[in-house]
Amino acid sequence: MPYLIIGAIVFTLGIFTILYKKNAVGILMGVELVLNSVNINFIAFAKFVDRGISGQVIAIFIIILAAAEAAIALAIILNIYRNKTTVDVTELNEMKN
Amino acid sequence: MEVKEILFYAIAAFTIFSAGLVAFANKLIYSAFALLFTFLGFAGLYVYLSADFLAVTQIIIYVGGILILVLFGVLMTQKIYDLKALAAHNPLWLSLGGALFIALIIALLISTNIWHAVTPKPFEPTTGLIGKAILGDFLIPFEIASILLLGALIGAVYLARAEEKEK
Numbered sequence: 021m022p023y024l025i026i027g028a029i030v031f032t033l034g035i036f037t038i039l040y041k042k043n044a045v046g047i048l049m050g051v052e053l054v055l056n057s058v059n060i061n062f063i064a065f066a067k068f069v070d071r072g073i074s075g076q077v078i079a080i081f082i083i084i085l086a087a088a089e090a091a092i093a094l095a096i097i098l099n100i101y102r103n104k105t106t107v108d109v110t111e112l113n114e115m116k117n
Numbered sequence: 118m119e120v121k122e123i124l125f126y127a128i129a130a131f132t133i134f135s136a137g138l139v140a141f142a143n144k145l146i147y148s149a150f151a152l153l154f155t156f157l158g159f160a161g162l163y164v165y166l167s168a169d170f171l172a173v174t175q176i177i178i179y180v181g182g183i184l185i186l187v188l189f190g191v192l193m194t195q196k197i198y199d200l201k202a203l204a205a206h207n208p209l210w211l212s213l214g215g216a217l218f219i220a221l222i223i224a225l226l227i228s229t230n231i232w233h234a235v236t237p238k239p240f241e242p243t244t245g246l247i248g249k250a251i252l253g254d255f256l257i258p259f260e261i262a263s264i265l266l267l268g269a270l271i272g273a274v275y276l277a278r279a280e281e282k283e284k
Contacts, residue, residue, distance in 0.1 A: 039212030
């Protein structure tokens with residue numbers, strides 16, 4: 021139960037970070053917070069509910085996904101910065117029209 | 118037992134405080150360093166959940182890998198002295214409203230169900246169990262994850278080098 025509450029609070033803070041920051045790197049930080057909070061939920065259920073250990077294995081896969089996602093996202097962000105010298109996501113509107 | 122619980126609540130408060138710092142810090146570099154402490158706090162909580170292997174994995178991959186990447190991202194994409202760009206945010210009430218909406222849904226979910234431990238487990242090393250699970254029940258997801266990592270590796274190299282070729 022305390023773990024679920026911690027996970028919920030951090031998840032909410034992560035969503036807030038995604039919505040609040042204009043900087044693309046800041047949004048990436050929010051995504052990492054969300055992934056971490058989901059991870060702690062999985063591990064809590066693996067300890068208290070599951071008979072096996074599946075939750076921890078799924079948490080490992082989430083960590084793998086987070087690493088791949090961070091690498092790709094930062095490559096894209098660096099490319100955007102090279103082209104436009106900004107990482108403000110509200111100024112990236114080339115595909116609007 | 119007492120010391121254990123006090124330490125647990127201290128780690129929990131530490132984690133939540135640094136997560137809040139990530140969300141509310143004005144400068145992005147402060148957010149990045151608060152993210153470091155959030156990851157460390159999560160690793161401590163994993164130890165309490167008898168996930169020793171995951172706690173170490175968390176420190177190695179998140180703190181040693183992802184956080185370094187994020188710091189690279191912050192330092193390479195910031196005009197460090199441009200204070201206006203550093204403090205740019207979306208409207209506070211809008212993002213706070215969205216976050217509170219999510220919080221309401223989760224609070225409803227948590228409070229309307231009864232959560233209790235079904236199978237209490239002893240503290241024991243889990244590395245062997247995880248290894249058997251990965252090479253047994255989870256073999257196909259494991260292979261798919263390795264293909265995904267290969268794709269991410271090639272994709273990141275391609276994305277980061279494409280510009281130089283054109284110039």
